[in-house]
Amino acid sequence: xxxxxxxxxxxxxxxxxxxxxxxxxxxxxxxxxxxxxxxxxxxxxxxxxxxxxxxxxxxxxxxxxxxxxxxxxxxxxxxxxxxxxxxxxxxxxxx
Amino acid sequence: xxxxxxxxxxxxxxxxxxxxxxxxxxxxxxxxxxxxxxxxxxxxxxxxxxxxxxxxxxxxxxxxxxxxxxxxxxxxxxxxxxxxxxxxxxxxxxxxxxxxxxxxxxxxxxxxxxxxxxxxxxxxxxxxxxxxxxxxxxxxxxxxxxxxxxxxxxxxxxxxxxxxxxxxxxxxxxxxxxxxxxxxxxxxxxxxxxxxxxxxxxxxxxxxxxxxxxxxxxxxxxxxxxxxxxxxxxxxxxxxxxxxxxxxxxxxxxxxxxxxxxxxxxxxxxxxxxxxxxxxxxxxxxxxxxxxxxxxxxxxxxxxxxxxxxxxxxxxxxxxxxxxxxxxxxxxxxxxxxxxxxxxxxxxxxxxxxxxxxxxxxxxxxxxxxxxxxxxxxxxxxxxxxxxxxxxxxxxxxxxxxxxxxxxxxxxxxxxxxxxxxxxxxxxxxxxxxxxxxxxxxxxxxxxxxxxxxxxxxxxxxxxxxxxxxxxxxxxxxxx
Numbered sequence: 001x002x003x004x005x006x007x008x009x010x011x012x013x014x015x016x017x018x019x020x021x022x023x024x025x026x027x028x029x030x031x032x033x034x035x036x037x038x039x040x041x042x043x044x045x046x047x048x049x050x051x052x053x054x055x056x057x058x059x060x061x062x063x064x065x066x067x068x069x070x071x072x073x074x075x076x077x078x079x080x081x082x083x084x085x086x087x088x089x090x091x092x093x094x095x
Numbered sequence: 096x097x098x099x100x101x102x103x104x105x106x107x108x109x110x111x112x113x114x115x116x117x118x119x120x121x122x123x124x125x126x127x128x129x130x131x132x133x134x135x136x137x138x139x140x141x142x143x144x145x146x147x148x149x150x151x152x153x154x155x156x157x158x159x160x161x162x163x164x165x166x167x168x169x170x171x172x173x174x175x176x177x178x179x180x181x182x183x184x185x186x187x188x189x190x191x192x193x194x195x196x197x198x199x200x201x202x203x204x205x206x207x208x209x210x211x212x213x214x215x216x217x218x219x220x221x222x223x224x225x226x227x228x229x230x231x232x233x234x235x236x237x238x239x240x241x242x243x244x245x246x247x248x249x250x251x252x253x254x255x256x257x258x259x260x261x262x263x264x265x266x267x268x269x270x271x272x273x274x275x276x277x278x279x280x281x282x283x284x285x286x287x288x289x290x291x292x293x294x295x296x297x298x299x300x301x302x303x304x305x306x307x308x309x310x311x312x313x314x315x316x317x318x319x320x321x322x323x324x325x326x327x328x329x330x331x332x333x334x335x336x337x338x339x340x341x342x343x344x345x346x347x348x349x350x351x352x353x354x355x356x357x358x359x360x361x362x363x364x365x366x367x368x369x370x371x372x373x374x375x376x377x378x379x380x381x382x383x384x385x386x387x388x389x390x391x392x393x394x395x396x397x398x399x400x401x402x403x404x405x406x407x408x409x410x411x412x413x414x415x416x417x418x419x420x421x422x423x424x425x426x427x428x429x430x431x432x433x434x435x436x437x438x439x440x441x442x443x444x445x446x447x448x449x450x451x452x453x454x455x456x457x458x459x460x461x462x463x464x465x466x467x468x469x470x471x472x473x474x475x476x477x478x479x480x481x482x483x484x485x486x487x488x489x490x491x492x493x494x495x496x497x498x499x500x501x502x503x504x505x506x507x508x509x510x511x512x513x514x515x516x517x518x519x520x521x522x523x524x525x526x527x528x529x530x531x532x533x534x535x536x537x538x539x540x541x542x543x544x545x546x547x548x549x550x551x552x553x554x555x556x557x558x559x560x561x562x563x564x565x566x567x568x569x570x571x572x573x574x575x
Contacts, residue, residue, distance in 0.1 A: 004222045007337055007345055014346040017114055018353025022361075025121045027450045027475060028464075030358065030457035035183045036120045036130050037354050038325050040113055042186075043137065043347040044194040044332040046144040050339050051200035052159055055152030060204030065155040067196035072163020073170070074190035079134045080171035081182055082120075086127040088464035 032085045039078025045071035102147035105139050106343040112136035113347050140343050176465050177422040181248045184321050187328050188241030194331035195234020198227045201338055207287045215281045226337035228277030232301040233331040239305030240324050247314050254314025266307055273300040316373050319362050326355025392531050395543050397550040403525050404565030410487035412443045416516055417459045418452050420493010424555035427466035433563045436573050445472050447479040447516050449497040483520040491526045493555050499540045510538055524548045527558045
């Protein structure tokens with residue numbers, strides 16, 4: 001039960017961090033923020049690495065490989081798209 | 096210190112950097128750095144995972160990572176700015192599906208392929224068994240819900256709400272059914288055939304649930320839906336964290352889950368609607384039979400670019416109101432050019448941004464930023480509304496519901512109570528639109544019938560370019 005309880009502690013406290021971080025966001029950043037947060041949810045890539053770490057072509061490993069590919073799309077695509085959006089705000093300020 | 100300990104410390108550092116990154120993403124000045132920091136955090140998490148888990152073979156890992164990187168990078172590079180909301184929806188969907196697939200993989204790897212004879216709960220612990228099926232359900236709902244949101248946004252299926260009779264009952268049954276199947280699978284099922292059937296059955300039910308949840312929601316509410324699904328994909332990742340006992344997954348997933356929920360709330364407030372209203376009331380449904388919907392237009396005045404340019408020439412203050420039509424016509428650069436001309440002509444030019452203009456909050460800001468329109472000229476709704484009364488000309492470009500005064504006056508209107516940009520107070524309002532069709536909410540816009548409103552029909556980009564060239568002709572100094 002110890003491990004589960006620690007997990008629940010971590011879950012609740014992290015949720016609060018999430019709630020507290022996002023309280024005042026200028027509308028300009030809503031789309032990039034959503035996109036950035038979405039990229040972070042690609043953290044499931046860690047789970048996918050766990051699932052795809054065997055050599056045999058079993059269903060479990062194939063599922064892991066598919067999960068890994070999808071999580072990587074989420075992570076790589078998500079951060080790149082967010083960066084593209086934010087780069088527009090950046091370039092303008094130098095002028 | 097063992098490799099395991101090092102891995103845990105790397106995870107901790109990764110989690111801290113996720114918090115810092117997310118925090119910085121909420122401020123314009125630090126946002127880009129925040130995104131980079133979050134990216135580094137993700138890289139650290141991957142390094143931690145490679146250290147923590149005994150990797151038997153890199154074969155499938157390499158295939159997955161390379162395929163994902165190529166597809167992700169290609170999609171991210173190619174997508175035009177106007178289609179960002181759709182792109183986010185798709186990324187979100189695959190993220191949710193990835194969590195579901197990890198859970199399925201664990202189910203196969205730990206239970207089915209090992210031909211475990213007892214229950215799942217006995218083999219892997221009750222908490223892992225429960226979070227496993229939750230992860231599958233949430234992941235599948237996120238996947239199919241996001242795909243429907245994508246199809247609605249990109250216009251591949253109708254944006255209007257599709258309301259099935261008894262849909263709440265069907266949804267409730269699907270949800271209860273998939274949870275029951277999950278519970279049975281975790282605590283009662285023994286024998287692999289039964290477990291496989293249950294796993295596939297609950298995946299299918301959850302997938303169907305995702306479709307049915309989003310189908311009845313109108314296209315105008317898709318941003319809220321995407322934000323909510325974004326929150327779900329975080330929750331799915333967090334549940335996966337419980338399945339494999341990984342803290343960095345629990346932390347980041349929970350954080351995204353909570354952040355997504357808050358962002359959803361912010362968007363609902365901007366539309367003056369409750370989340371329950373978005374999810375359960377197909378838009379316009381409650382206003383059915385009221386006087387505010389549909390109807391023919393009377394007394395609409397329209398003019399061409401020449402006439403509009405003459406009025407613009409003498410304007411000393413101009414406010415541009417961009418909407419989805421601007422995004423569709425890719426008119427942001429033309430708008431910038433027109434704005435520059437007007438400024439040269441001595442007018443003060445500002446851009447009024449409604450929080451839900453376009454298909455996603457901040458959509459317009461991103462587009463205008465692409466055209467290098469200075470950030471300081473973009474003004475938010477609450478700050479600009481008192482200014483309209485002292486403004487000579489307002490140019491509404493492809494926006495509709497967000498400038499409809501019916502929301503202030505007509506209690507029967509389905510959009511009654513939604514805060515709008517009060518452009519009707521300005522001296523002259525030009526509305527650039529392709530026709531008199533209604534906006535996403537399917538509501539007649541009473542602004543178009545007002546005496547101080549002039550419609551300029553046509554494609555937004557062409558009309559704006561027309562306005563710019565007319566201005567150059569009439570004011571000789573501007574062309575240079």
